[in-house]
Amino acid sequence: xxxxxxxxxxxxxxxxxxxxxxxxxxxxxxxxxxxxxxxxxxxxxxxxxxxxxxxxxxxxxxxxxxxxxxxxxxxxxxxxxxxxxxxxxxxxxxxxxxxxxxxxxxxxxxxxxxxxxxxxxxxxxxxxxxxxxxxxxxxxxxxxxxxxxxxxxxxxxxxxxxxxxxxxxxxxxxxxxxxxxxxxxxxxxxxxxxxxxxxxxxxxxxxxxxxxxxxxxxxxxxxxxxxxxxxxxxxxxxxxxxxxxxxxxxxxxxxxxxxxxxxxxxxxxxxxxxxxxxxxxxxxxxxxxxxxxxxxxxxxxxxxxxxxxxxxxxxxxxxxxxxxxxxxxxxxxxxxxxxxxxxxxxxxxxxxxxxxxxxxxxxxxxxxxxxxxxxxxxxxxxxxxxxxxxxxxxxxxxxxxxxxxxxxxxxxxxxxxxxxxxxxxxxxxxxxxxxxxxxxxxxxxxxxxxxxxxxxxxxxxxxxxxxxxxxxxxxxxxxxxxxxxxxxxxxxxxxxxxxxxxxxxxxxxxxxxxxxxxxxxxxxxxxxxxxxxxxxxxxxxxxxxxxxxxxxxxxxxxxxxxxxxxxxxxxxxxxxxxxxxxxxxxxxxxxxxxxxxxxxxxxxxxxxxxxxxxxxxxxxxxxxxxxxxxxxxxxxxxxxxxxxxxxxxxxxxxxxxxxxxxxxxxxxxxxxxxxxxxxxxxxxxxxxxxxxxx
Amino acid sequence: xxxxxxxxxxxxxxxxxxxxxxxxxxxxxxxxxxxxxxxxxxxxxxxxxxxxxxxxxxxxxxxxxxxxxxxxxxxxxxxxxxxxxxxxxxxxxxxxxxxxxxxxxxxxxxxxxxxxxxxxxxxxxxxxxxxxxxxxxxxxxxxxxxxxxxxxxxxxxxxxxxxxxxxxxxxxxxxxxxxxxxxxxxxxxxxxxxxxxxxxxxxxxxxxxxxxxxxx
Numbered sequence: 018x019x020x021x022x023x024x025x026x027x028x029x030x031x032x033x034x035x036x037x038x039x040x041x042x043x044x045x046x047x048x049x050x051x052x053x054x055x056x057x058x059x060x061x062x063x064x065x066x067x068x069x070x071x072x073x074x075x076x077x078x079x080x081x082x083x084x085x086x087x088x089x090x091x092x093x094x095x096x097x098x099x100x101x102x103x104x105x106x107x108x109x110x111x112x113x114x115x116x117x118x119x120x121x122x123x124x125x126x127x128x129x130x131x132x133x134x135x136x137x138x139x140x141x142x143x144x145x146x147x148x149x150x151x152x153x154x155x156x157x158x159x160x161x162x163x164x165x166x167x168x169x170x171x172x173x174x175x176x177x178x179x180x181x182x183x184x185x186x187x188x189x190x191x192x193x194x195x196x197x198x199x200x201x202x203x204x205x206x207x208x209x210x211x212x213x214x215x216x217x218x219x220x221x222x223x224x225x226x227x228x229x230x231x232x233x234x235x236x237x238x239x240x241x242x243x244x245x246x247x248x249x250x251x252x253x254x255x256x257x258x259x260x261x262x263x264x265x266x267x268x269x270x271x272x273x274x275x276x277x278x279x280x281x282x283x284x285x286x287x288x289x290x291x292x293x294x295x296x297x298x299x300x301x302x303x304x305x306x307x308x309x310x311x312x313x314x315x316x317x318x319x320x321x322x323x324x325x326x327x328x329x330x331x332x333x334x335x336x337x338x339x340x341x342x343x344x345x346x347x348x349x350x351x352x353x354x355x356x357x358x359x360x361x362x363x364x365x366x367x368x369x370x371x372x373x374x375x376x377x378x379x380x381x382x383x384x385x386x387x388x389x390x391x392x393x394x395x396x397x398x399x400x401x402x403x404x405x406x407x408x409x410x411x412x413x414x415x416x417x418x419x420x421x422x423x424x425x426x427x428x429x430x431x432x433x434x435x436x437x438x439x440x441x442x443x444x445x446x447x448x449x450x451x452x453x454x455x456x457x458x459x460x461x462x463x464x465x466x467x468x469x470x471x472x473x474x475x476x477x478x479x480x481x482x483x484x485x486x487x488x489x490x491x492x493x494x495x496x497x498x499x500x501x502x503x504x505x506x507x508x509x510x511x512x513x514x515x516x517x518x519x520x521x522x523x524x525x526x527x528x529x530x531x532x533x534x535x536x537x538x539x540x541x542x543x544x545x546x547x548x549x550x551x552x553x554x555x556x557x558x559x560x561x562x563x564x565x566x567x568x569x570x571x572x573x574x575x576x577x578x579x580x581x582x583x584x585x586x587x588x589x590x591x592x593x594x595x596x597x598x599x600x601x602x603x604x605x606x607x608x609x610x611x612x613x614x615x616x617x618x619x620x621x622x623x624x625x626x627x628x629x630x631x632x633x634x635x636x637x638x639x640x641x642x643x644x645x646x647x648x649x650x651x652x653x654x655x656x657x658x659x660x661x662x663x664x665x666x667x668x669x670x671x672x673x674x675x676x677x678x679x680x681x682x683x684x685x686x687x688x689x690x691x692x693x694x695x696x697x698x699x700x701x702x703x704x705x706x707x708x709x710x711x
Numbered sequence: 712x713x714x715x716x717x718x719x720x721x722x723x724x725x726x727x728x729x730x731x732x733x734x735x736x737x738x739x740x741x742x743x744x745x746x747x748x749x750x751x752x753x754x755x756x757x758x759x760x761x762x763x764x765x766x767x768x769x770x771x772x773x774x775x776x777x778x779x780x781x782x783x784x785x786x787x788x789x790x791x792x793x794x795x796x797x798x799x800x801x802x803x804x805x806x807x808x809x810x811x812x813x814x815x816x817x818x819x820x821x822x823x824x825x826x827x828x829x830x831x832x833x834x835x836x837x838x839x840x841x842x843x844x845x846x847x848x849x850x851x852x853x854x855x856x857x858x859x860x861x862x863x864x865x866x867x868x869x870x871x872x873x874x875x876x877x878x879x880x881x882x883x884x885x886x887x888x889x890x891x892x893x894x895x896x897x898x899x900x901x902x903x904x905x906x907x908x909x910x911x912x913x914x915x916x917x918x919x920x921x922x923x924x925x926x927x
Contacts, residue, residue: 091729092728092729093726093728093729094729179733179734182733182734182736185736185738185739185740185774186843186845188754188847190755190756190917193755193756194756194917194918194921195921197914197918198919198921202918206755206911206914208753208754208756208760211753211754212753246921254733255733258731258733272731272733319729320731322729
């Protein structure tokens with residue numbers, strides 16, 4: 018459909034004689050303006066489409082906010098800047114998501130930061146716990162088998178520093194003894210050649226202190242030091258300090274895993290600790306869940322800040338997270354939680370990207386004055402910008418549009434001319450009058466996305482790939498729906514494929530996303546009135562605090578109607594792996610063992626494989642089976658139905674929230690009923706997974 | 712009865728240090744022991760070899776490489792070490808002089824035997840960081856003249872005794888002298904060997920602890 022910006026007049030096609038060869042070459046290539054919607058995650062061609070000059074002032078200010086939290090000499094609590102919020106407002110399609118990607122990629126200066134971009138919001142979960150889970154999810158999602166992620170960099174930096182201090186803490190005689198263990202005992206016994214040995218230690222410390230591109234293993238190899246003793250030394254250094262408090266135990270546990278990771282242990286050991294291990298503390302009275310979460314978050318935050326790696330929370334598309342129009346059930350806990358975190362924790366910047374109208378609605382009726390005042394305080398003392406609390410992204414100008422066109426055309430022109438300079442205007446085949454017409458008069462500039470759509474259409478027209486169309490008649494509702502299905506389907510398949518890849522790699526850390534997807538899915542089915550032979554869901558809600566464990570204590574509640582009877586179902590996911598599996602099952606079974614239960618029946622889905630035959634509990638590993646038997650003996654068994662499913666069967670639930678957000682951005686005119694119906698059609702067979710057996 | 716409070720001030724509430732203790736730069740960058748002639752004492756696997764009755768100087772450089780903002784203390788038993796004065800700045804480091812107790816000060820056996828000890832050192836930081844403790848292993852050697860002196864003294868006593876009991880004092884015969892010298896050499900070598908066996912055991916223990924840290 019041609020863009021409305023171009024329908025005012027019909028453009029003249031480019032004369033055939035003008036760069037005829039180039040025109041012919043461009044006709045055989047993809048339209049460089051066909052990408053005008055930023056996906057939720059930065060895509061591979063981010064660098065190609067990024068033009069630093071666009072929204073430069075905003076980018077500079079936001080980069081300064083990030084830099085405010087990159088502290089060169091952090092030592093004391095008071096060195097940490099206060100947490101703050103910056104609200105970035107802009108029209109839909111102005112480039113907010115692209116700005117988020119630029120911050121994630123640190124397109125400005127290339128210095129690393131941990132840019133966490135939550136895709137879901139769980140109002141029932143305590144806000145700090147939600148933030149912690151988002152950080153863990155971020156760390157998991159950036160993991161790559163080939164390149165080291167943030168966690169690896171952090172582990173490496175931490176271990177190097179711990180080793181430096183351990184080596185410094187060794188007396189010369191300890192060092193000699195370490196060297197003598199590898200030979201030359203008698204020489205050192207009589208003090209011969211000790212100076213050379215001391216020099217060796219000095220060199221090793223120097224190499225460990227250098228944060229170059231050498232890995233720990235390479236430093237060891239260069240210094241002819243065995244890998245294993247150094248690991249022991251680093252662990253000794255960590256364990257040399259007393260850790261009787263809850264915070265001390267959690268920190269020591271985290272440091273232990275980081276040292277392990279730096280010396281080659283799988284990163285899953287760290288994830289397991291961040292999701293479960295930190296709850297296993299030695300205390301006479303089990304500490305509150307909030308205490309455990311707070312301490313772990315603080316430990317992780319401080320470690321990142323010490324490594325000059327700020328953790329920024331980028332909440333993009335607030336309208337997707339908090340509902341459009343804003344849903345008070347989502348907004349109130351969100352802003353209350355945010356305000357509480359601003360009060361109680363230092364060192365965290367929050368950037369909220371919101372549509373102008375949406376933010377105004379939020380301010381008007383959804384944010385309490387308690388929260389609003391804290392949000393309005395902003396991020397204070399941003400170098401070169403003072404206090405920043407609110408910014409507005411401006412529309413694109415003709416000059417900026419020209420830069421975008423030149424940037425997107427450059428690779429094609431280079432390819433054709435096989436040179437960096439070429440005998441054609443940098444915006445060829447477009448002309449300045451095209452850009453001026455798209456941008457319209459000052460004050461009436463379109464949002465960036467609309468301008469890019471217009472460029473795409475004009476480009477095709479210039480090349481003669483498409484003829485300018487007169488404004489089309491409004492299509493009928495049926496035709497409009499039919500036209501919508503194609504992008505919905507394409508996006509669905511894309512997200513489903515990604516979700517399957519994630520689940521095939523392991524679903525241990527996906528509990529929050531899966532439950533969010535499960536809830537959204539149930540809401541879609543309920544809205545569409547889907548039922549199967551066993552009944553139908555009639556209401557749904559997530560309950561992350563049904564059990565005591567911060568990660569495993571989560572279920573999705575569902576009212577299930579079969580005929581005239583309605584039952585309260587709980588849907589749980591048995592995602593814990595290896596050592597964590599018995600704890601996961603124990604948490605779930607404990608919910609159903611007490612007199613006050615969150616549901617009448619718990620459907621426990623175990624992503625183990627669909628090829629198992631019932632009774633599924635007989636296939637549980639020995640430790641987990643023992644846990645099952647123990648609760649079964651107490652009479653909990655009939656209240657829990659364990660079912661095995663293939664991990665990829667969970668993919669629709671993992672994909673759904675991302676798909677929904679993506680569609681909200683890409684296809685804003687798709688009505689909720691169409692989306693609900695689409696989801697119901699795609700996923701109705703999944704209802705069998707949660708339908709209670711009689 | 713009156714309770715006498717320590718003169719040290721009650722520390723005010725301290726701010727929390729964000730740096731984990733295991734990463735705090737509290738351990739010294741380097742330290743050294745110097746003798747009365749300002750010669751650096753070289754370490755051995757057993758420890759730094761110090762002579763009883765001598766004065767030494769301990770110099771410590773912190774990782775900040777400044778003499779301000781911290782103090783150096785040696786908290787060893789008086790029978791082993793006696794510090795002459797508080798620590799003092801010495802360039803970008805701090806230094807402390809100390810005497811090793813004389814051989815006769817506590818135990819006469821110290822005259823002939825060496826002893827493996829450790830000197831506990833504490834670095835106290837003014838900025839609120841936790842103090843850092845470390846121990847310097849040392850070997851307190853008997854004075855090298857003591858063994859020879861004991862030989863002469865014993866010989867003199869023997870000569871005097873002969874004079875008293877035989878009424879006509881005479882120089883010891885070559886046989887007596889040889890016998891006496893042999894016996895003394897045996898004792899001397901015995902003491903030396905005993906020391907070395909002790910040192911060897913200590914060194915082995917230290918090396919084994921490094922090879923298998925679970926032993927520590």
